[in-house]
Amino acid sequence: MTDRVMRAREWARPVRPARREVLGSVPQLEQGRPPLLFVPGFGHGAWAFAEHWLEHAAGRGFPAYALSLRGHGGSEPAPEATLRAYAHDVVQVAAELPRRAVLVGHGAGALVVGHALARYPARAAVLVAPVLGGWSTLGAALRRNPAGTLPAAFGGGLRLTPRQLFSRELPDADARRYADRLGRAGRRAQWALLNPDQPEAAVGRPPVLVLGSPDDQVVPLSALNRAARRYDSAPLLFPGMGHDLMLDARWREPIDALLDWLDKEPATRPGA
């Protein structure tokens, strides 16, 4: 394990604050369960979780929150945002919650969570269809969506198509509506996806769950397995679903599995 104790560069150049959007849904009765903080991937905002998952989690007794990374959703515009600034946003929101939170990252939000875990001892972490970056991410994206990906490789916006994000079960109107809401990540953060710094070791040794779909058109199964192996586990799979598991027609299954896992995991059981 490598603990980085001396962080002169970080202290000398603190991340500039940015106004953040945080949406939340809390259970009617406090049941001692840990709060969940959902971190959307690039292009998505807190809205993606407000659609179904926040309320569903609250209904099962978990206080549930989602933030929009700077430059996304209702947060302050931030075209020059870096991965570090995104991780900073996550840690800021997590530390403001009344109790130690579970971080849930989707897509490239999982990479952001990976970095945040080195700066905040989360109670647990869940990586949903994680995009952890590297050239293989680009390769997969190029193979599946050359027209949307190529401009990104030259600094343009990454365009994901509705068919990459959702299964055919999702009505077209919904798919279009969601796709229209997509924005884009900061140029520098997008570049950093190609060659991301390895996150430092997580502090506080949180248990980590990986889940995704073998039919995800953004994250191939091999990437899911690789991500899970990093944390000595195997991914939970939801065949037939698209990349955006929280918006797709069968959104209930993955969130229920996630909450079941938290209910069983000793670190996240009420009173732990």
Added chain:
Amino acid sequence: MPSSTDPGRPDPDPTVAPTRDGRPVSDRGDTVCVIGAGASGLTAVKNLREHGFGVDCYERETGVGGAWNWRHDRSPVYASTHLISSRPFTQFPDFPMPDSWPDYPHHSQLLSYFERYADHFDLRQHIWFGTEVVRVEPVEGDRWDVTTRSTGGYGPERTSRYAAVVVANGHNWSPKLPRYEGMEGFRGEVMHASSYKDPAQLRGKRVLVVGAGNTGCDIAVEAAQQASHCWHSTRRGYWYAPKYVLGRPADQVNDTLLALRVPLRVRQWLYHWTLRLTVGDLTRFGLPKPDHRVYETHPIANSQLVYYVGHGEITPVPEIARFHDRTVELADGRSIDPELVVFATGYLPRFEFLDPALLGDEGGQGRPRLWLNAFAPGHPTLAVAGLVQPDSGIFTLSHWQTVLFARLLRARAARPERAAAFAQRVTARAGERYSGAVKDSSRHWFEVGHADYLRAVERALHELEGGK
């Protein structure tokens, strides 16, 4: 999270052998005892819990936050106290202060920060408030008997046996008050800065402030604004560093240089040069010339002192020679007639509950001899947290000290050979210093440079975990 013992009132358990003098002892098994719930104690509780240990923390006051809890009788903070270290250097490394806070938060914000830290990590259930530790004694098997009683001294004493002890009792609550000839006969008011709370105490009076630590400088500035006259007595010249240089908090500029590994001499030169450009030559105001280079005394961060000296609201004077009934005679022979003398002469660390020899202080000089200012030779299950006077925020240092101790305790069970090698290093390196040259003074023996110190802790962690 695995907990070796359930939290619960450590009631005396009659099945356990009594202490040497025959009192019953309750055996707390693998539980670790933490003394104090200030910043250092809180981070000790959190990090020990995070590493799977049961913890009993004793706090003689009724709340968390230690020095930063102004409700506590012994809190040294006064109404206007703001941090001297900027936010990134002050917050714990894994629990940031809110973005919306200023660069230099107010002491009430610090208290709310520690209260939120305690709640966020659910630490209060492990803390016994209103309970004072009166004795800590080593017993067989590197374990410890800790005797407590209700604060104030009433009620029975109880003794519990622990696997390890973290001493986090702070070092800014026991006033250091110098004595002078004729002091008893002085008709004016004399107080130590620890009882200074509010500028109203200075209003309209002729005030003499003694000492130019950060406390003395803050109080001199308030006296400049409130008192009818303010003298500021120092026994040497200092570097009065502004809180902002080059448009940024000064400590952030300094760490930019540290990140680039700029050597100390060059940093000192740059610092002298920046000060010359900003505050200028102070001797023309009558301030003595510093008898040392910058960083050789505990840094002062105060942008206002020089300003008020320049406006004639603070009169710098030399050391006190003696007191007369209505006047104070100074070392240069001058006499002044203050109505109130505030001694901002600092604080002394105290460990009354512990035999000084346990901390390597055989002569009882009040200067423990430890490795990393935390680990005592021959006592592998004892650690002190927060016994550092850093040129920066202290909480990050306490955090890593207690992480290191938690890892050491874990290694004792899982990798005893590593724990043994660590113990050897403690013995070999006790007394090591982590700063450049400093002026000899009662306050500088535990001065540390945060960069040197944290790098040493980082190495110690890597060595313990079998890295390089």
